[in-house]
Amino acid sequence: xxxxxxxxxxxxxxxxxxxxxxxxxxxxxxxxxxxxxxxxxxxxxxxxxxxxxxxxxxxxxxxxxxxxxxxxxxxxxxxxxxxxxxxxxxxxxxxxxxxxxxxxxxxxxxxxxxxxxxxxxxxxxxxxxxxxxxxxxxxxxxxxxxxxxxxxxxxxxxxxxxxxxxxxxxxxxxxxxxxxxxxxxxxxxxxxxxxxxxxxxxxxxxxxxxxxxxxxxxxxxxxxxxxxxxxxxxxxxxxxxxxxxxxxxxxxxxxxxxxxxxxxxxxxxxxxxxxxxxxxxxxxxxxxxxxxxxxxxxxxxxxxxxxxxxxxxxxxxxxxxxxxxxxxxxxxxxxxxxxxxxxxxxxxxxxxxxxxxxxxxxxxxxxxxxxxxxxxxxxxxxxxxxxxxxxxxxxxxxxxxxxxxxxxxxxxxxxxxxxxxxxxxxxxxxxxxxxxxxxxxxxxxxxxxxxxxxxxxxxxxxxxxxxxxxxxxxxxxxxxxxxxxxxxxxxxxxxxxxxxxxxxxxxxxxxxxxxxxxxxxxxxxxxxxxxxxxxxxxxxxxxx
Amino acid sequence: xxxxxxxxxxxxxxxxxxxxxxxxxxxxxxxxxxxxxxxxxxxxxxxxxxxxxxxxxxxxxxxxxxxxxxxxxxxxxxxxxxxxxxxxxxxxxxxxxxxxxxxxxxxxxxxxxxxxxxxxxxxxxxxxxxxxxxxxxxxxxxxxxxxxxxxxxxxxxxxxxxxxxxxxxxxxxxxxxxxxxxxxxxxxxxxxxxxxxxxxxxxxxxxxxxxxxxxxxxxxxxxxxxxxxxxxxxxxxxxxxxxxxxxxxxx
Numbered sequence: 001x002x003x004x005x006x007x008x009x010x011x012x013x014x015x016x017x018x019x020x021x022x023x024x025x026x027x028x029x030x031x032x033x034x035x036x037x038x039x040x041x042x043x044x045x046x047x048x049x050x051x052x053x054x055x056x057x058x059x060x061x062x063x064x065x066x067x068x069x070x071x072x073x074x075x076x077x078x079x080x081x082x083x084x085x086x087x088x089x090x091x092x093x094x095x096x097x098x099x100x101x102x103x104x105x106x107x108x109x110x111x112x113x114x115x116x117x118x119x120x121x122x123x124x125x126x127x128x129x130x131x132x133x134x135x136x137x138x139x140x141x142x143x144x145x146x147x148x149x150x151x152x153x154x155x156x157x158x159x160x161x162x163x164x165x166x167x168x169x170x171x172x173x174x175x176x177x178x179x180x181x182x183x184x185x186x187x188x189x190x191x192x193x194x195x196x197x198x199x200x201x202x203x204x205x206x207x208x209x210x211x212x213x214x215x216x217x218x219x220x221x222x223x224x225x226x227x228x229x230x231x232x233x234x235x236x237x238x239x240x241x242x243x244x245x246x247x248x249x250x251x252x253x254x255x256x257x258x259x260x261x262x263x264x265x266x267x268x269x270x271x272x273x274x275x276x277x278x279x280x281x282x283x284x285x286x287x288x289x290x291x292x293x294x295x296x297x298x299x300x301x302x303x304x305x306x307x308x309x310x311x312x313x314x315x316x317x318x319x320x321x322x323x324x325x326x327x328x329x330x331x332x333x334x335x336x337x338x339x340x341x342x343x344x345x346x347x348x349x350x351x352x353x354x355x356x357x358x359x360x361x362x363x364x365x366x367x368x369x370x371x372x373x374x375x376x377x378x379x380x381x382x383x384x385x386x387x388x389x390x391x392x393x394x395x396x397x398x399x400x401x402x403x404x405x406x407x408x409x410x411x412x413x414x415x416x417x418x419x420x421x422x423x424x425x426x427x428x429x430x431x432x433x434x435x436x437x438x439x440x441x442x443x444x445x446x447x448x449x450x451x452x453x454x455x456x457x458x459x460x461x462x463x464x465x466x467x468x469x470x471x472x473x474x475x476x477x478x479x480x481x482x483x484x485x486x487x488x489x490x491x492x493x494x495x496x497x498x499x500x501x502x503x504x505x506x507x508x509x510x511x512x513x514x515x516x517x518x519x520x521x522x523x524x525x526x527x528x529x530x531x532x533x534x535x536x537x538x539x540x541x542x543x544x
Numbered sequence: 545x546x547x548x549x550x551x552x553x554x555x556x557x558x559x560x561x562x563x564x565x566x567x568x569x570x571x572x573x574x575x576x577x578x579x580x581x582x583x584x585x586x587x588x589x590x591x592x593x594x595x596x597x598x599x600x601x602x603x604x605x606x607x608x609x610x611x612x613x614x615x616x617x618x619x620x621x622x623x624x625x626x627x628x629x630x631x632x633x634x635x636x637x638x639x640x641x642x643x644x645x646x647x648x649x650x651x652x653x654x655x656x657x658x659x660x661x662x663x664x665x666x667x668x669x670x671x672x673x674x675x676x677x678x679x680x681x682x683x684x685x686x687x688x689x690x691x692x693x694x695x696x697x698x699x700x701x702x703x704x705x706x707x708x709x710x711x712x713x714x715x716x717x718x719x720x721x722x723x724x725x726x727x728x729x730x731x732x733x734x735x736x737x738x739x740x741x742x743x744x745x746x747x748x749x750x751x752x753x754x755x756x757x758x759x760x761x762x763x764x765x766x767x768x769x770x771x772x773x774x775x776x777x778x779x780x781x782x783x784x785x786x787x788x789x790x791x792x793x794x795x
Contacts, residue, residue, distance in 0.1 A: 342633035343736060429745075431736070476748055520781065521715060521746030523734075528779070536781070 039445075040269065040294050042456065043077040045070060045303040048225075049090035049205065052157070052276035053288045053305065053453070056100065056127040060453070062276075062288065062303060063102070065089040070303060076451025078303060083129040085136055086120065090205065090274070094158035096167070099123040101188045102136060105154035108145065109173055109204075117153040119143040119171050121188040142190040143171060143181055150176030152204075159208035159215075160185065161242055168242060170217065173204035178219065178254070180243065199244045200254035203235065205274040209315075214238045216315060217246040220273040221259060228299050230271030230292035235259025236315055249314060263287075263317025268295040269304070272317075278305065278453060283532030284494050284502065285310075286453055287317065305454035307495035320454050321493045321501070324543070325442045325463045327433050331500050331538035332519040336433035337441065337469075339426045339462065339479055344417045344436075346409075411435050414464045426479045428469065430523045433544075438462065440544050441469070449490055449506075457490035457506055459483050471505035475515055475527040500538035502530060593672065593687035596680045600656070600671035604704065604788035610742075611775040611783025612677040613701055613759070617654050617791055620667040621685045621695035626766035629737035632721035637735055640696065641723045641762045650728065653700055653758060653791065671791050678717070678740060678773040681763060685770075697770070699761040704788045709752040711779050714759070717744040718772040722763040726750055740771050743781075752776065752787075 047064035053075075054061050061082050063069030066089075069082030084091060084102065091104035101123045108117020122139040125131075145153040156171035167185040172178035178200035182191045200206070203219025210216070216238045222231035237246035237254040245253050252258030263272045271292025278286040285308040293299040307318030328337040414437040421438075433439055440463040445456040460469040461483055468483035469491065483489055490506040503517040508527060515527035519536045530537050605615045622645055626632075644650075646660035646667075654660075656671035670688075674680070679699065685692045714731045716724055719740040723733045724747075732747040763772055776784040 340634065342635050345630065474749065520713065520743075520777075522741055522744045524732075524744075524746040526746075526748075 039296070040291065040302050040304045041072075041076060041078050041454070042451065043072070043079050045078040046297075046300050047303045048290055048301045049155070049274050050276065050288055050290050050303050051090075051092045051102075052094065052207065053278055054093045054095060054100065054127065056095075057131075059128070061093070061127040063091040063093060063104075064290075065091075074450045075305060075453030076456055081129070082127065083134070086122075086139070088120075088154075090155045092157040092207075092276075093127070094160060094167075096160060096185050098125060099188075100125070100127055101158065103142070103156040103158065103169060105156060105171070108152040108154040108175075110152075110175060114147060115152050115175050116146045117144065119153045119156045119169070121169075121183065123188055138188065140187075140189050142169060142183060142188075143179070143196065151179055151198075152176070155205045157205075157207045158183075159210070159242070162210055166242075168208065170199065170206040170208055172200075172206065174202060177201055178203060178206050178217070197243055198255065199246055200237070200259075202257040203254070203259065207275045207277065208242075209277045210242075211310075212313070214240065214313065215242045215246075217244075217254060218262065218275040218315070219254070219259060220275070222271070222273075224271075224273065224292065226271075226292065228270050228293040228295065230273075231265075232271035232273035232292050233264040234262040234272050234275050234289065234317065236262050238313070260314055262315055263289065263306070265291075266319070269293075270295065270299075277308070280453065280494075282502075282530050283496055285497050287315075307454070308497065309495065309499050310497045311499075318495045318499070321443070321458070321495065321541075323442075323444050323458070324541075325440055326541040327435075327439060327544050328441050328460075328503075329433065329540040329542050330430050330519045330522075330525075331535040331540060333430060333522040335430040335523060336439045337517075337525060337539075338429060338431050338436075339421065339438040339467070340429045341417075341421050341426060341438050343431075343434075344412065344420075346412050412437060418465065424481060426467070428477045428479060428525055430519060430521075430525055433542075435544050437464070443491075443493070443541075446485065446490060449485065449487075452492050452494070455493065458493055459485075459489060460491050471508045471515070471527055473509040473511075475508055475511065477517065477525055477527060496532075496538060498538070500535075500540055502537060503539055504530075591687050591689055593670075593684055596675055596683040596687070597670075597672040598675065600673050600791055602790075604790045605673065606788055607775060607783070607785050608677055609785075610677060611777070611785050612742075613703065613774050613787075613789055614674040614677070614679075615701060615789040615791060616672060616674070616679055617656070617700045618670050618672055618679070618681070618684055619654070619660070619698040620670070620688060620690050621681075621692075621697050622662050622667065623665070623691055623694065624696040624764060625694035626764070627694070629720040629766045629768065631766070632735055632737060632764060634733065634735045637721045637723060637733065637764060640764055645696075645698075649698070650725075650760070653702055656791070677742070678771045681765070681770040681772065692770075693765070693767045695765055695770070697763045697765075699763065699772070701759050701789055702791055703752065703757045703759060703776075704790060705752045705754055705757060706786060708754045709776075709784065711749045712752055712776050712784055713749060713778075714747040714774065715743040715777050716746075716761075716772065716774050717741045718761075718763050719769050720763070720765045722761055722772060724762075724774070725760045727753065727757055728760075740769075740773060742773055742775075743777070746777070749779075752784075 049065040050062040060072040060075050063084045067087045070078045071081045072078040088104045088106035094101050103121045105119045108115050120139050121142050122136040124136045125133040143153045152173040152175045159168040167183040170180050177198035179196040180199050181196045182194045205220040207218045218236045221235050222233045237248045239246045247253050248258035249260040269291040272289045274290050276288035286305050287308045288305050294302045309316040309318045442461050442463040443458050446459050449457050466482045467479045468489045470480045471488040487507040488509050492504040494502045508515050516530040518528040520526040600615050645662045654669040658669045659666050681697050717740040718734050720738050721735050724731045732745050734745045
């Protein structure tokens with residue numbers, strides 16, 4: 001159930017002051033909520049129908065409807081500048097050998113009232129418009145339609161079959177069928193005597209990919225081109241053959257309208273469409289898409305790059321990392337990344353398993369005066385090897401309902417423990433997560449330091465402090481007293497295909513290697529080469 | 545709950561009660577038997593560190609198939625009462641292990657049978673080979689009729705390397721807390737109420753010298769089981785096995 005903030009009677013609030021209080025509260029909560037959302041890409045990522053993002057000479061390129069496209073040095077900050085001749089709609093790009101093949105369409109889609117349309121393919125040696133090698137050649141018609149047939153010849157997308165090297169092109173819209181044709185990978189021209197196959201209905205902006213013996217056909221369902229009211233969303237079906245039939249997770253063929261959901265609107269982003277697969281290697285996969293409307297950018301259509309997860313053989317759209325305060329949990333051990341500082345016990349106020357009040361325990365020779373074993377301290381009741389209960393058992397053995405009122409116990413606060421932490425660098429280790437201050441990490445995007453496909457770099461600090469996780473020159477990790485913004489204090493966080501995360505410093509001082517946070521021991525982190533097959537390199541972010 | 549003392553989970557309450565009752569009956573029977581015989585319990589007379597340990601031989605010994613070091617010089621336990629293992633913070637164990645209990649504590653390699661005196665008590669070094677990947681200190685102390693709880697153990701071994709090995713790590717598991725040194729330098733510390741798990745805490749990247757390398761460890765325990773395991777691993781986490789251990793070489 002939701003309430004309008006103007007429906008004050010429901011809250012029994014009388015008077016303008018209460019309205020102001022409510023309004024301020026709502027705005028504050030809204031502000032906090034917004035601050036926890038991942039933002040779409042940085043810069044000017046304005047585009048519609050983006051092509052599959054393609055790396056060329058160290059830069060990322062994508063091209064959109066109407067001509068031109070976007071360029072990025074790091075996959076995070078984007079700007080215009082890419083050049084595509086021909087105008088038209090919905091291009092796609094694939095690199096084969098030393099050529100970048102480009103496909104796009106002119107006409108169709110019901111635009112200007114018509115469906116007559118043509119799909120073209122051309123190629124260039126580079127996507128860099130400033131390069132002397134730049135220039136599209138051999139534009140050729142590979143598919144077309146007129147108003148008589150039940151398909152549009154637009155929204156074309158490549159698939160280079162990794163199993164046999166054959167090149168395929170899907171295209172089409174809601175107006176009839178999605179079709180599949182075969183091209184010559186050496187020329188980009190249509191294979192002689194190739195007959196188009198119908199492989200889906202009720203979608204547009206298709207893309208295809210292959211993984212583990214399955215061919216996947218991704219399409220976009222819903223309504224396009226209506227800004228914040230667009231219902232665009234991405235679906236998928238799969239087949240053992242590239243030619244289909246493509247079937248969804250409940251057995252409905254895409255030729256009958258099937259499609260398993262991959263990604264839908266969320267947060268401030270409305271209308272996801274035009275899937276493009278990005279395999280970044282080492283088990284990191286992402287996908288590009290456009291939002292019909294980014295509500296934080298005046299509702300304009302923008303590019304985004306998001307993690308691609310795999311669940312039971314199906315692609316699932318992940319979310320880019322959201323800032324917040326987290327436990328950083330090792331997938332290896334289930335333990336949490338923490339400062340290597342003395343553990344400080346909370347007062348033993350609970351009755352727990354044994355019940356009964358804290359015992360007036362006798363002093364024990366050799367018991368240190370520091371920290372926990374202050375057995376005679378008020379409220380302290382460390383686990384005991386002996387006590388008034390006799391036979392080594394604590395008092396009140398057995399279950400017993402609380403005698404007094406049941407109260408909420410505050411968790412240990414930073415101010416209770418941080419004053420005893422060393423002022424300088426502190427080692428990092430992995431330990432049982434106990435929701436303690438030395439285990440809670442606030443992860444915040446850092447402005448103006450660049451990023452990587454889909455996200456900015458983050459700083460990782462102990463919550464409530466400026467103590468920052470940093471890589472060292474000997475490829476270990478420490479917490480430095482103050483975040484300075486130096487490169488070894490910036491972290492890349494990529495969600496992996498299983499939903500866990502890879503955490504990587506921007507640089508390791510004195511090293512050119514890309515190393516990632518790794519649980520080299522059950523309780524010991526380090527920096528090491530990423531092993532996609534090992535849980536040592538995988539981490540989870542849990543809300544404490 | 546102190547898992548070591550109670551050795552069980554909350555789900556095992558009824559089991560624990562049954563165990564408690566059983567133990568009481570055993571103790572009563574034992575006391576009755578002792579009173580009847582008028583001497584030490586029979587079980588005390590047959591205590592042994594076998595089958596957990598055998599005497600160390602003089603021939604070089606390779607690590608086991610997983611790289612664990614099984615040949616050690618162990619000192620009989622030093623009395624160090626602690627009724628709980630939760631006291632073993634980093635500060636506590638650093639202080640406990642920085643304390644000098646006997647001469648040559650941080651230097652040299654002891655001989656089998658060599659004796660030291662700690663707080664007026666004479667303790668012996670034993671050159672042993674563990675039958676398992678881990679070194680069961682509880683069984684070592686129990687088998688020698690020494691204190692089993694509230695104790696501090698010292699362990700020393702000598703690893704011989706055929707060549708210098710860089711970027712290796714000492715990987716340790718211990719019950720409870722422990723601290724380890726390689727050639728006199730601190731290598732790894734295991735604080736808290738720990739369970740022994742292989743590769744639990746791992747040192748930073750180290751260099752093993754060509755020839756002799758002295759490994760020294762101190763393990764502290766309050767109540768419950770006590771043991772440790774040590775091996776060296778390479779950059780990929782794989783065990784380093786082309787080493788030998790020969791305690792005689794340290795004499």
